[in-house]
Amino acid sequence: MKCSKCGSDKVEVQAVAETSKRGCLAALIYIVLLCIPVIGWIALFKLIRGKKSRTVSYAVCQSCGRRWRI
Ligand SMILES: [Zn+2]
Numbered sequence: 001m002k003c004s005k006c007g008s009d010k011v012e013v014q015a016v017a018e019t020s021k022r023g024c025l026a027a028l029i030y031i032v033l034l035c036i037p038v039i040g041w042i043a044l045f046k047l048i049r050g051k052k053s054r055t056v057s058y059a060v061c062q063s064c065g066r067r068w069r070i
Contacts, residue, residue, distance in 0.1 A: 004066075
């Protein structure tokens with residue numbers, strides 16, 4: 001793999017656990033789901049579980065420091 005910025009092939013691939021940046025909207029969804037017995041709780045549980053297992057691969061150029069998502 002080559003860096004699209006400097007053309008160097010010294011690219012390191014990293015697996016990064018993605019963190020949510022949805023903020024208050026996500027909190028609102030959680031609260032709404034919490035208010036729905038059983039169905040809402042299952043949906044909430046699946047939402048949290050799905051988020052935790054999510055990893056994203058990033059390529060990092062060792063020459064210029066450019067970082068991009070694969
Ligand atoms: Zn580069």
